[in-house]
Amino acid sequence: MSRKPDTQDGVVQRREFIKASAMAAAAAIAGGASFALPILADEPATGVDWQKAPCRFCGTGCHVQVGVQQGKVVAIAGDRNADVNKGLLCVKGYHVGAALYGKDRLTKPLLRDGDSYREISWQEAIRIIADRIQAAPERFAFYGSGQWTIPEGYAAQKFMKGGLSNNHIDPNARLCMASAVTGFLATYGVDEPAGCYDDLDACDVLIMWGNNPAEMHPVLFSRVIDRRSRGEKVTLIDIGTRRTRTTEACQHYLEMKGHGDLAIANGIAHLLIKNGTYDQKFVDSFCSFKAPDDANPNLHGKVISFAEYKTLLETYTPEHVEQLSGVPASQIRMLADLFGNRKLRITSLWCMGMNQHTRGTAINTMVHGIHLLSGHFGTPGNAPTSLTGQPSACGTVREVGTLSHALPGGLVVTDAENRTKAEEIWQVPPGRINSVPGHHTVKMWESFCTPTSEGGDIGTIWVQVTNPGQTLPNLNKLFNPKGDSKAGLEDKFLIVSDVYPTATTRLADLILPSAMWVEKNGMVGNSERRTQQWFKMVNPPGEARDDCWQTIAVAHELLTRGVEGMKDRNGQFLFEVKDADGGVVPIWEWEHYYDTNVDKHLFEEYRKFTRFKHKDLAPYGEYVKARGLRWPVVEHNGEWKETQFRFSEGSDPYVAAGKEIQFYHSSTHDDRAQIWFHPWIAPAEVPDAEFPLMLCTGRVLEHWHSGSMTRRIPELSRAMPRAYAELHPDDASSYGLKNGDRIRMESRRGSLEISVWIDGRGKPPKGTVFVPFFDETLLINDLTLDAVDPFSKQPDYKKAAVRISKVHA
Amino acid sequence: MIASLVVTLDCAVAGSSGVAKQIAQIPGVQLCEGESFSHRIPILIDSTDPDSLEETTRRLQSIVGVAFVDVVFVHFEDEPCDNVVAPIGKTTGQ
Numbered sequence: 001m002s003r004k005p006d007t008q009d010g011v012v013q014r015r016e017f018i019k020a021s022a023m024a025a026a027a028a029i030a031g032g033a034s035f036a037l038p039i040l041a042d043e044p045a046t047g048v049d050w051q052k053a054p055c056r057f058c059g060t061g062c063h064v065q066v067g068v069q070q071g072k073v074v075a076i077a078g079d080r081n082a083d084v085n086k087g088l089l090c091v092k093g094y095h096v097g098a099a100l101y102g103k104d105r106l107t108k109p110l111l112r113d114g115d116s117y118r119e120i121s122w123q124e125a126i127r128i129i130a131d132r133i134q135a136a137p138e139r140f141a142f143y144g145s146g147q148w149t150i151p152e153g154y155a156a157q158k159f160m161k162g163g164l165s166n167n168h169i170d171p172n173a174r175l176c177m178a179s180a181v182t183g184f185l186a187t188y189g190v191d192e193p194a195g196c197y198d199d200l201d202a203c204d205v206l207i208m209w210g211n212n213p214a215e216m217h218p219v220l221f222s223r224v225i226d227r228r229s230r231g232e233k234v235t236l237i238d239i240g241t242r243r244t245r246t247t248e249a250c251q252h253y254l255e256m257k258g259h260g261d262l263a264i265a266n267g268i269a270h271l272l273i274k275n276g277t278y279d280q281k282f283v284d285s286f287c288s289f290k291a292p293d294d295a296n297p298n299l300h301g302k303v304i305s306f307a308e309y310k311t312l313l314e315t316y317t318p319e320h321v322e323q324l325s326g327v328p329a330s331q332i333r334m335l336a337d338l339f340g341n342r343k344l345r346i347t348s349l350w351c352m353g354m355n356q357h358t359r360g361t362a363i364n365t366m367v368h369g370i371h372l373l374s375g376h377f378g379t380p381g382n383a384p385t386s387l388t389g390q391p392s393a394c395g396t397v398r399e400v401g402t403l404s405h406a407l408p409g410g411l412v413v414t415d416a417e418n419r420t421k422a423e424e425i426w427q428v429p430p431g432r433i434n435s436v437p438g439h440h441t442v443k444m445w446e447s448f449c450t451p452t453s454e455g456g457d458i459g460t461i462w463v464q465v466t467n468p469g470q471t472l473p474n475l476n477k478l479f480n481p482k483g484d485s486k487a488g489l490e491d492k493f494l495i496v497s498d499v500y501p502t503a504t505t506r507l508a509d510l511i512l513p514s515a516m517w518v519e520k521n522g523m524v525g526n527s528e529r530r531t532q533q534w535f536k537m538v539n540p541p542g543e544a545r546d547d548c549w550q551t552i553a554v555a556h557e558l559l560t561r562g563v564e565g566m567k568d569r570n571g572q573f574l575f576e577v578k579d580a581d582g583g584v585v586p587i588w589e590w591e592h593y594y595d596t597n598v599d600k601h602l603f604e605e606y607r608k609f610t611r612f613k614h615k616d617l618a619p620y621g622e623y624v625k626a627r628g629l630r631w632p633v634v635e636h637n638g639e640w641k642e643t644q645f646r647f648s649e650g651s652d653p654y655v656a657a658g659k660e661i662q663f664y665h666s667s668t669h670d671d672r673a674q675i676w677f678h679p680w681i682a683p684a685e686v687p688d689a690e691f692p693l694m695l696c697t698g699r700v701l702e703h704w705h706s707g708s709m710t711r712r713i714p715e716l717s718r719a720m721p722r723a724y725a726e727l728h729p730d731d732a733s734s735y736g737l738k739n740g741d742r743i744r745m746e747s748r749r750g751s752l753e754i755s756v757w758i759d760g761r762g763k764p765p766k767g768t769v770f771v772p773f774f775d776e777t778l779l780i781n782d783l784t785l786d787a788v789d790p791f792s793k794q795p796d797y798k799k800a801a802v803r804i805s806k807v808h809a
Numbered sequence: 810m811i812a813s814l815v816v817t818l819d820c821a822v823a824g825s826s827g828v829a830k831q832i833a834q835i836p837g838v839q840l841c842e843g844e845s846f847s848h849r850i851p852i853l854i855d856s857t858d859p860d861s862l863e864e865t866t867r868r869l870q871s872i873v874g875v876a877f878v879d880v881v882f883v884h885f886e887d888e889p890c891d892n893v894v895a896p897i898g899k900t901t902g903q
Contacts, residue, residue: 018811019853022882026813026851027841029881091880218879222817225877229848231820248870249877701880715883718810719862761863 029078029088048075052082052627053534054524055093056517057704059146059388060084060217061526062093063627066518068537073097073518082627084197084530090218092704095713099517100538102500102712106513107542117511122543122553122590128510130557132460132493133164137565139459141168141444145466146176146390146397149522150531151602152548153396155575156464157408159555162426163565163574167413167438168458170404172466173390173397174441175473178792179355180386181398183364186290186299186791187372188673190410190613190665191398194646195347195383196528196630200224202381203347205235205338209261209367210353210798214245215701217351217387225249237335239264239327240353241696241798242726242770243763252331255765258694258799260325262359262680265366267321267332268339269677270313272373277340279375283675286661287372290674292362299361299791300667301676312677324680339374345381346371351389352698356798361791362678369675378648378661388527389705395525395532399615400606404438409609413437425608427568440793442786445478451488462495464547465514469504470706470776473795474786476750482507497547502708503776514547515540516709521599523623529615529630529643533623536594548602549593556588577601613665614654683799684787687767691747691801693731694768697780698798700761707774723775724757725804728766732758735806742807745769747800750782753807769802812854812862814869815879820848822874831872837861851881 048067055062063082067075076097080087109125110117120128133140142160144153148171160169184191200206200223213221228234236250239261247253256264272278289309290301304312318329338344348371354363368384376382388394401408411418419433426432439447439458445468450456472478481487482494483506496508499516519540523533540546552575559566559573566574577585577596586592600620610617610631618633618640630642634653645651647663655662663673687694702720703710710716725743727735737743739758744751754771764770771780785800822828829850833840837856854865862883869878 015811018884019855022811022813022884023839023841023851023853026815026853026881029815029879030841030849030851089881091883094882214877222877222879225817226849229817229820229876245870702883719812719880719883 054532056096057092059527062219085219088219098713099709105541110511112509126553126557129554137164141458141461143463145172146393147465148396150395151599153400153402154602154606155548155551157402161433162428165434167404167434170441171397171402173393176389177355177393178794179360179789182361182792186365187368188663189667193385195385196644199347199381199383204344205346207237207348209239209350211349211351212244212246254327254331257326258683261363263321263324266316268336268370270316271336273310278373282375287675288672291677346376348384351387356796358684358787358796360789360794365676372675392524404440410613429569449481460493464497467502467504467706473784474749475781500708513544515544520546530628532628553588685785685801687801691803693802695800695802696770696798697773700772703774723772723778725754726760726762726764726770727756729758730766743804744807745802745804747783747802810856811884813882814852816850817877818848819874819876828874835868
């Protein structure tokens with residue numbers, strides 16, 4: 001299979017083969033079929049074993065067909081049987097298989113030894129971790145991500161909260177969708193979208209709020225574009241702070257200033273009421289009104305009347321909104337007219353633009369609010385829908401609850417009844433679960449980077465499946481001090497499980513090589529409540545091992561040392577698994593880990609939690625058969641049926657007959673959703689004379705997140721090799737800059753040198769700059785701000801004041 | 810650099826040969842031969858210039874009637890690559 005051409009003819013043949021493959025893939029998409037691309041582009045793959053898996057990258061949840069031959073992934077195809085992507089893939093998806101085969105995969109446990117590392121055994125690595133935990137369990141923290149599979153996250157969650165009585169577990173999803181969570185909770189009393197991707201096939205109007213799906217969720221965006229190009233009338237509206245590839249395809253582009261979305265949402269609500277075009281029947285039947293309780297800030301706020309809501313909105317005239325947001329009053333009226341027309345079906349999409357926002361909870365609730373106020377909710381095409389950036393931000397973080405305040409199934413540690421429910425399922429002694437929330441992400445890392453003598457109460461952090469050394473905001477405060485020998489952090493210990501060296505491993509004390517994607521079993525949950533499953537297809541390289549095994553192995557090591565928390569109330573190991581004959585399977589020993597399906601055992605236990613908030617999951621075997629199922633999945637006449645539209649009669653099995661719409665987890669316990677008023681508030685940092693430009697950060701089509709995988713894929717890396725700073729031509733001119741010039745960019749927190757791209761792929765307005773964060777060699781998060789939303793604790797990566805100067809060669 | 814893209818056309822111009830001709834005139838671009846596509850046109854870029862993908866995408870988007878451009882596949886072989894992934898150790902040079 002891996003024959004290399006050794007003649008000029010061979011090179012030509014190879015190039016022609018690659019061209020034919022590339023064209024066939026494009027032709028297959030254009031013609032509506034799928035086509036397998038050889039990931040190594042050597043020659044046609046034959047005799048290949050094909051299996052299904054969700055893509056490793058974003059939160060869309062596209063299914064791929066993975067071709068395996070002789071123990072190696074050799075080809076990737078879009079999965080025609082998948083409802084999410086119908087055989088389509090984006091450029092990252094087509095190359096996902098190559099993410100396994102970067103030349104610098106980590107294959108051995110490595111222990112820091114001065115300025116270098118030495119290889120150690122897994123036995124020693126597990127012992128070192130257990131030593132650190134046993135010495136000070138309350139100073140230990142676990143930092144994961146929305147890339148943890150559901151069983152991995154569940155094991156980590158049970159280990160920490162059910163075993164160590166320690167709530168210092170939080171994910172990187174705190175940095176990307178925590179405000180979406182608090183927005184859903186504040187509005188509906190329960191997390192996650194009511195709608196699904198089917199809304200994209202039914203909507204007449206699609207509004208993207210600070211969202212660039214053309215690059216971040218291209219398969220979903222292409223799905224809508226395809227409708228329009230087939231003659232359907234779909235109006236696309238981009239509300240953003242810079243022109244992107246999404247803008248190019250939209251009929252309307254509303255360019256706003258940072259935090260302009262708060263004013264725009266209020267402006268729409270103001271006009272809906274003033275014009276009498278809000279849906280009074282929907283509001284009277286299904287909604288209540290809320291405003292912030294400034295004396296006691298919390299997610300419940302204070303109840304207000306419709307009249308009070310109307311009064312609070314009175315100042316948000318289109319002209320005033322124009323002043324606050326920069327969007328012309330006429331376009332505010334255009335939006336209000338669209339929402340005021342109930343014949344139209346309107347879907348809103350958002351992602352980081354609304355979530356990475358110091359008023360992220362507020363703007364999330366407000367966009368839900370205008371959908372509720374206008375009655376654009378609950379029928380196909382009418383939905384406020386947040387998208388996620390990671391493959392299991394929903395499935396693992398939000399549903400398994402790997403957050404410092406949460407328990408699986410939407411339960412919380414602060415509620416005694418909730419703790420009892422969890423302790424019952426886990427069979428741990430009453431009182432085992434700590435009632436005090438642990439540190440959220442920013443606080444966790446701030447504490448880790450603060451000397452113990454100064455109150456830094458986190459001494460050890462174990463990082464799995466994420467890269468905080470690149471993705472935390474304000475790295476010079478929250479991560480980089482770990483590498484400073486004068487910072488007084490000698491007693492702090494960083495453990496990192498990963499597949500490649502990263503910006504995080506560079507400061508690690510212990511590095512553990514992990515298996516990734518189809519090198520292990522897995523389950524994830526995508527943006528539309530769809531739970532997906534796959535089986536291990538190939539072996540990981542060297543001594544790389546599953547993250548879930550790593551957690552269980554440490555737990556068992558602690559058990560052997562007599563740590564009481566590793567036992568349940570019956571004296572059994574927390575992660576005990578028995579075979580069909582009742583014998584204990586020693587899954588803590590790597591050679592026995594795959595003697596049974598650990599994922600299945602963990603998932604079936606976790607599944608018991610999912611009924612508390614009506615997020616029911618089906619038995620494991622149903623996911624083996626399907627390309628994912630959207631919860632709640634409920635058995636009906638012997639079949640497991642998924643749910644398209646939550647809270648809607650006829651679709652959601654938990655809505656009572658005759659109710660039409662029922663918000664059955666209403667925070668006011670009356671089946672009503674909450675329409676919130678929040679005032680416009682300026683960003684936490686705004687440009688001034690000293691730092692006159694506003695910095696926004698984000699992603700690009702070719703790279704996923706911090707680029708630790710996509711930068712190892714030569715095709716993607718060469719298509720977008722380095723980060724850049726997008727500038728407006730007028731700003732470039734005023735600084736005497738031309739394309740490719742180097743600039744020094746500084747904020748109050750850090751600086752970097754970077755090349756400028758004028759009139760590039762994205763076009764920021766005057767006074768703003770954009771830098772993508774995928775590039776490990778250009779850490780833009782040295783400059784970003786660590787101010788957080790007061791409720792979600794999510795930072796704002798979209799608004800930081802910076803200055804630039806030309807670097808002369 | 811070899812890349813394949815799918816150009817999605819607005820319904821008003823789908824099936825017209827005019828847009829296809831404009832696309833074919835872009836240097837380095839090849840249209841798929843022998844098959845008819847209505848609103849989605851598969852194309853291939855074969856170029857020695859690694860920047861040609863960005864430039865070609867931009868030119869495609871500027872053609873009246875082009876609704877969207879999906880990048881499906883990219884491959885680099887002979888072109889130089891100075892992008893070295895980071896080894897363990899600080900790489901930012903700051």
